Amino acid sequence: MARNTMKMILNDFDSDDKLQLITIAAMEEERLNRERCSRRRSGSIEGHAVIYRDRVQGHERLYRDYFSETAIYPAHLFRRRFRMNRSLFLHILSTVEAYDPYFVQKADAVEIIGLSSLQKMTAAMRMLAYGVTDSVDDYVRIGESTAIESLKHFVKAVVATFSKTYLRSPNNDDISRLLAMGSNRGFPGMLGSIDCMHWKWKNCPTARKGMYSGHIHEPTIILEAVASQDLWIWHAFFGMPRSHNNINVLDRSSVFSLLTQGRAPPVNYSINRNDYTMGYYLADGIYPQCATFVKTISSPQGNKQIYFAKAQESARKDVERAFGMLQARFAIVREPARFWKTKIMEDIIMACIIMHNMVAEDERDDNGLDFNYDTISESLPPVSHERTPELFEFIQNHHCIRDRGTHSKLKQDLVEHLWTLHGDSL
Template sequence: MESLKKFCETIVSVFSTDYLRSPNTNDITRLLAAAEQRGLPGMLGSIDCMHWKWKNCPVAWKGMYSVHIREPTIILEAVVSYDLWIWHAFFGMPGSHNDINVLERSFIFTKLAQGRAPPVNYTVNGHDYTMGYYLADGIYPKWRTFVKTIPTPKGNKNKHFAKAQEYTRKDVERAFGVLQQRFAIIQGPSLLFKVKDMTNIMKACVTLYNMIIEDERDNVDNLDMEYDQLEDLPELSRNHTTNIMDFFQGHLHIRDNSAHHQLQEDLIEHQWLLSSQQ
């Protein structure tokens, strides 16, 4: 057990900088190109949560960590791209929380709100957008950074879009399945006693998982592109500071409800146009 803990700590400390990072400019260029081919311009991936059962959860904490199945769990929030690479992994929230509670506490949009995220520019149905989005299920809020399905679609346009969104969003569910299949330690209930140790194990598994994805990328990536030889554009300084009002404004910009509906309408029209050309 001690060897396992030391191994996971070492994997995270040595490799997490490269394999648990957010997309850089070159990565976003590749992700946008793949999204364009799939008929969803501006998509950066799919987001969802996975529960890891905690068998040895302390009795005093079981109420806080238990969900509807009455078993303690800890939640992993992840963003997955078309090649099943995990770009964002936020782990540690008690299982009693839902996806919205986890989202409110995760760091997924911190750089975006601070103005430090790489630019994302695309056009859909004649409208220009400067913020990428993730495919999400119905529980997620109506923000401009999420595109959700239509629960009860009416008309051929809406039905076609709902089918395309739900099919593409399966990327994140597939990634969770592959992650658990490759690492049996997170497929079954955890026998550890500390959340910190479980966090290191989960991060180590995601890091190793991304290593495997990188090794197999030549077989998965069907795009006729090569970005490994491109140099990354210089990132903003770590000492970059954001005015508190700009930070609040950035969050309000992300949570724009009207922009969410406009983007969805534009994607519905775009999808329908593509289907009519086939």
């Protein structure tokens, strides 16, 4: 009907008038199409709604509240909300900003100032500390997708810049300090305690749930760690699925790699007039009977064994305390993970461990731990960085680690040693 009416109207005009009328109709139709498109779209992505958040005001409020010389919130509130002291936060900020240009404040194509490095890192830290994204939008003035992007860039930068220092194997000074701590607790030669933690994976793909689920039918990923009395995490191995147990994880981790390669600093100590050349970790009952593990006695007989079991189980809680502190400090590893890729989860948990160690180092003088380093009579030789030993030496070192005879002898010597130190006071 409309086409017939249009034909009747065009028949009343000559050819020039018809051309002009058609041109006007086409221009009007194009204008109407542009209006419909403009109502549907408001941003670079179709269907994306733009919210004017006033980023500059958000930066100014954040700086005025926490980072100015006359900050509104005092230092103890900064420590509670950012999980670290202000000086350490600014040190991480400057290092990350120098490493990744993503955190440098820039202007977009229309000269609108973007988010500052303070806003991006604050959003990332709040997500790590509280485990949610919506809580940072109304204060930091950052959208959910940008906050997640900032988190991914931040954890990658932290792992890349600080892992060599804060995820290192113990050096000579570290071993001296660890041996002093162990000796003061009645465990000469102890380098820490070892255990595993599980992180639930909420968004585990359906095709992989069977591999990442255990007897409780919830997909989780395992973290193996070694921690000392000051809650410093010396070793972290992450990525094994829940279908594995602690022994399988141990076989695939690198906790004894330096020792088997002959490049670990020697640890020489004497217990009950017997000499030992390898340090050990306190472990629970599932771990194998190795010369590098000291386990509790499941059914202790007599006062000596009862006291040893109590002392071992008490000191072994260091790694569990470290897990608890890590989850309390960074709620994102306490709540089920909502990411789809294990690589992102690995970066997140490693970054949390690194910052956990940085906080432990920054606040080490405040925790009241004071050790007598003079108890280590001999200085340790420097760490060897020569080539990996030959296969025969590698196998020999591996057999020394797995020696059950040394494991039993070491445990018995520790039972006698602890009873000699504290038996009279019981």
